[in-house]
Amino acid sequence: MLVLDGDMVPALTIMRSLARIGVTADVASHHPHPLTRHSRHLGRLLTYPDPLTQEAAFVDWAAAVLARGYYRLVIPVTERSLVPLLGLVDGPGGEALAVAPRTALGAALDKSLTLALAARLGISAPRSVAVETAEDLAQAMPGLTLPVVIKPARSIGASGAGRRQLSVEYAQSPGEFEAKAKHALRFGAVLLQEYVVGQGVGIELIADHGEVVYAFQHLRLHEVPLTGGGSSLRVSVPIEPLLLDASRRLMAELAWHGVAMVEFKWDPATRAYALMEINGRFWGSLPLAVAAGADFPAMLYELLVEGRVQPRPDYRIGVYARKLSSDLGWLEQVLRRDAPPGLVQFPTRRRILADTLLMLSPRHVFDVQSWRDPIPGLVDLGCTVATYAERLGRHLRERRARRVQMRRWRNGEAAERLRGARQILFLCYGNINRSALAERYFLEQFPEANVRVVSAGFHPEEGRPADPVMVEVAAEAGVDLGHWSSRRLSPELVGASDAILVMEHAHAARLNAEFPDTAGRTFLLGMAPSPDGPAGEIDDPYGKPRADYARCAREVQASVRVVGRMVGARASPGSRVSPEAA
Numbered sequence: 336m337l338v339l340d341g342d343m344v345p346a347l348t349i350m351r352s353l354a355r356i357g358v359t360a361d362v363a364s365h366h367p368h369p370l371t372r373h374s375r376h377l378g379r380l381l382t383y384p385d386p387l388t389q390e391a392a393f394v395d396w397a398a399a400v401l402a403r404g405y406y407r408l409v410i411p412v413t414e415r416s417l418v419p420l421l422g423l424v425d426g427p428g429g430e431a432l433a434v435a436p437r438t439a440l441g442a443a444l445d446k447s448l449t450l451a452l453a454a455r456l457g458i459s460a461p462r463s464v465a466v467e468t469a470e471d472l473a474q475a476m477p478g479l480t481l482p483v484v485i486k487p488a489r490s491i492g493a494s495g496a497g498r499r500q501l502s503v504e505y506a507q508s509p510g511e512f513e514a515k516a517k518h519a520l521r522f523g524a525v526l527l528q529e530y531v532v533g534q535g536v537g538i539e540l541i542a543d544h545g546e547v548v549y550a551f552q553h554l555r556l557h558e559v560p561l562t563g564g565g566s567s568l569r570v571s572v573p574i575e576p577l578l579l580d581a582s583r584r585l586m587a588e589l590a591w592h593g594v595a596m597v598e599f600k601w602d603p604a605t606r607a608y609a610l611m612e613i614n615g616r617f618w619g620s621l622p623l624a625v626a627a628g629a630d631f632p633a634m635l636y637e638l639l640v641e642g643r644v645q646p647r648p649d650y651r652i653g654v655y656a657r658k659l660s661s662d663l664g665w666l667e668q669v670l671r672r673d674a675p676p677g678l679v680q681f682p683t684r685r686r687i688l689a690d691t692l693l694m695l696s697p698r699h700v701f702d703v704q705s706w707r708d709p710i711p712g713l714v715d716l717g718c719t720v721a722t723y724a725e726r727l728g729r730h731l732r733e734r735r736a737r738r739v740q741m742r743r744w745r746n747g748e749a750a751e752r753l754r755g756a757r758q759i760l761f762l763c764y765g766n767i768n769r770s771a772l773a774e775r776y777f778l779e780q781f782p783e784a785n786v787r788v789v790s791a792g793f794h795p796e797e798g799r800p801a802d803p804v805m806v807e808v809a810a811e812a813g814v815d816l817g818h819w820s821s822r823r824l825s826p827e828l829v830g831a832s833d834a835i836l837v838m839e840h841a842h843a844a845r846l847n848a849e850f851p852d853t854a855g856r857t858f859l860l861g862m863a864p865s866p867d868g869p870a871g872e873i874d875d876p877y878g879k880p881r882a883d884y885a886r887c888a889r890e891v892q893a894s895v896r897v898v899g900r901m902v903g904a905r906a907s908p909g910s911r912v913s914p915e916a917a
Contacts, residue, residue: 336353336358336359336360336361336406336407336408336409336410336636337360337361337362337363337381337400337406337408337409337410338350338360338361338362338363338371338410338412339362339363339364339383339409339410339411339412339413339416340364340411340412340413340415340416341362341363341364341366341369341370341371341372341380342364342365342366342369342370342371343370343412343413343619344370344619344621344622344658344702344703345412345617345618345619345621345622346362346364346369346370346371346412347370347371347374347703347711348621348622348625348632348702349410349412349617349621349632350362350371350374350376350377351374351376351625351705351707351708352625352630352631352632352633353376353632353633353636354376355630355633356633356636358636359376359378360376360377360378361377361378361379361380361381361406362377362378362379362380362381363380363381363382363383364380364381364382364383365382365383365384365385365386365393367382370703370711370714370715371711373710373711373714374708374710374711375708375710376708381400383396383397384396386415386416386418386419387415390419393416393419394419394420394422394423397409397419397420397423398423398426398427400428401423401426401427401428401429401431401432402426402427402428403428404428404431406431407431407640408431408432408433408635408636408639408640409431409432409433410433410617410635411432411433411434411616412616412617413616414444414489414616417434417440417615417616418444418489420432420434421434421437421440424437433593433635433639434593434615434616435589435591435592435593435595435615436589436590436591436592438589439589439590439591439592439615440615442589442613443589443595443612443613443614443615444489444615445488445489446486446487446488446489446526446612447463447465447488447524447526449610449612449613450463450526450610452585452588452589453585453610455588456581456584456585456588458581458584458585458610459581459607459608459609459610460609460610460611461484461528461529461530461531461600461609461611462528462529463526463527463528463529464478464479464526464527464528465488465524465525465526465527466516466520466524466525466526466527467520467524467525468520469517469520472513472516472517472520475527476509476512476513479512479527480529481506481507481508481509481512482505482506482507482530482675482677482678483505483506483512483527483528483529483530484503484504484505484526484527484528484529484530485503485504485505485506485512485515485516485519485525485526485527486503486525486526486527486528487502487503487519487522487523487524487525487526488523488524488525488526489523489524502564503562503563503564504518504519505530505562505675505678507675507677507678510881510882511881511882513804513881514804514879514881514883514884515879517803517804518877530678531600531609531611532600532602533599533600533601533602533607533608533609534554534555534600534601534602534603535554535555535558535563535566535598535599535600535601536552536553536554536555536572536575536578536598536599536600536601536608537552537553537555537596537597537598537599537614537618537620538550538551538552538574538578538579538582538596538597538599539551539552539553539594539595539596539618539620539621539624539629539631540582540586540594540595540596540597541593541594541595541631541634541635541638541644542586542591542592542593542595543592543638543643543644544590544591544592545586545587545588545589545590545591545592546586546587547579547582547583547586548634548638548644549629549631549634549644549647550574550579550582551571551574551624551627551629551631551650552571552572552573552574552575552578552579553566553569553570553571553572553620553623553624554569554570554572555568555569555620556568556569556570556655556690557569557662557665557690558665559661559662559664559665559668560668560673560674561665561668561669561673561674561679561681562674562675562678562679565619565620565658565661566619566620566658567657567658567661567662567664567665568655568656568657568658568662568665568690568693569620569623569655569656570623570653570654570655570656571623571624571627571629571650571651571652571653571654572652572653573652575601575608577606577608578597578599578601578608581597581599581608581610582597585597585610585613592638593635593638593639594616594617594631594634594635595613595614595615595616596613596614596618596620597610597612597613597614598610598611598612598613598614599611617631617632619658620656622656622658622700622701622702622703623654623655623656623700623702624650626654626656626700627650627651627652627654628647628648628649628650628651629647629650630647634647651698653698654698654699654700655693655696655698655699655700656699656700656701656702657693657694657699657700657701657702658701658702658703659701659702659703659704659715659716659719660703660715660718660719660722663719663723666687669681669682669687703715704716732840732844733840736840736843736844736859737840737859737862737871740858740859740862741862743858744858744862744863744864745864749834749858749863749901750901752833752834752856752858753834753898753901753902754901754902754903755833756786756832756833756834756902757786757787757833758786758787758788758789758831758832758833758834759777759786759787759788759789759832759833759834759835759836759898759902760789760790760791760828760829760832760834760835760836761773761774761777761788761789761790761791761836761860762790762791762792762793762824762835762836762837762838762842762846763790763792763837763838763839763842763875764792764793764794764838764842764875765792765793765794765799765821765875765877766790766791766792766794766799766821766822766823767792767799767800767801767802767805767819767821767877768801768802768805768875768876768877768884768887769838769873769875769876769887769891770790770791770792770838771790771801771805771816771819771821772801772805772809772814772816772887772888772891772892773790773836773860773891773894773895774788774789774790775809775814775815775816775819776809776812776814776891776892776895777895777898777899779813779814779815780895780896780899781899781902784899784902785902785903786902789822789828789832790822791821791822791823791824791825791828792821792822792823792824793823793824793842793845794821794823795823796821796823797820797821797822797823798820798821799820799821800818800819800820800821801816801817801819801821802876802877802884804876804881804884805876805884805887805888806819808881808884808885808888809888812888812892824846826850829846829850829853832856833856834856834858835853835856835857835858836858836859836860836894836898837857837858837859837860838859838860838861838872838873838874838875839859839872839873839874839875840859840872843857843859859871859872860873860891860894860895860898861873861890861894862894863893863894863897863898863901864897865893865894865896865897866893873887873890873891873894874887875887
């Protein structure tokens, strides 16, 4: 057996499950140090190219593995590996791929096809509109009721820099909706859905050519992010016949063969439900199912290797499973109230305490931590502690950097550097929002300045147009970002620049690390002493609500005007500021 995506928790669960039935699994991952490498059940550890950034190389690697015929089963755990492997199903050794039939998977992977199937079968689902272009979006907007769920049609999207994992967004205002929907469209088709209130429920199952032979149900208690996502705490609950019936009909129509999870929103008071999606591979909450007695990895082995799933007793009700690292993130988001108002009902302190005390219950398990296989759990704990320690250290470093930057602006060091500059470089990550606006706005405000002004970004891809939302916001200030072409930071640009104005502390740290001689000429743009006081970092608005773009534009414009005065340039009489940014 070969389990892919070895850096993911379900891969560890699969390996542990197979070990209990006497099957040793090899594990493969693009990550050099995946969590599974620490398990005592590991056979061999293989490494492959990252499927998201090196898809062709990954497919070549997988094709070679399959062609050798060494493995009875090759199990992809995430869509990042599953999707590119579909083209190998009919090739040499493709029968070893533990995936559902291609046509069935196609309907599960494409959410618009899933919803069309649900409509044909009379299965309740959220009202949805599929859009592929900005023109489709403009036509759909008048018929939508806020809040709107902006859901990528596929979880993996394509961009100029390769494939990337996409996530669901929520919009509560027209401006927020437009910005987020346009951003999502850059990576493929999008579903615009009504926001459905209810409990997050999953029917996990295994089907034999369309017939569900075993099913399990869980209830999500904690989700990350809070608006809806992977569950960090969940509990096994009795099967709801309505949800199981809907799942059976879907699996029968698709002639599904293998494992799947059908996700619903469920209102126990009204007994109303809505189909959210079909997860056509092993799912993140798999550790709960196995702990409760629904051992799906073992059942999949029986189905695909032995030809039949053996009868099993019912699973245990009231078993809790927690992914500790993610649940700490859930707690942090709750304490920070880090969710759009109106979409999330925050738990009380009593509820938080009760959920925490569940860890003392004998019916509570952890996804990773296990007495029978302790090292992965200890490594996971160590990584979690290290992550929080690194965040604390970064926070302290940024506080110190802020004090240093403030002093350099106030003591005249920045002004002196700018007055004598022959070239000023504005720098951000992508060079399609902040630094692009800074360059164009400076040239619009100070057309007669005796200094060359350029901008660039760390992003590896050059020639990208400006963010369309920022183009609109900038136009309201009389700044034309049309026909923009992004630049990548180069040693030549750095060497020719006497002053470099960055947007974030992280930009300064990266720049100074790559070019150590730049520390004395690098300044945080947002610290320029504007009438409103130093703003600090200027956050990236990319993909955020339109109000964030307007705030970013306001901060960039105010800081650039200060820079212009320090340079000694005279502002153009006809220059103006965007009404939103004023």
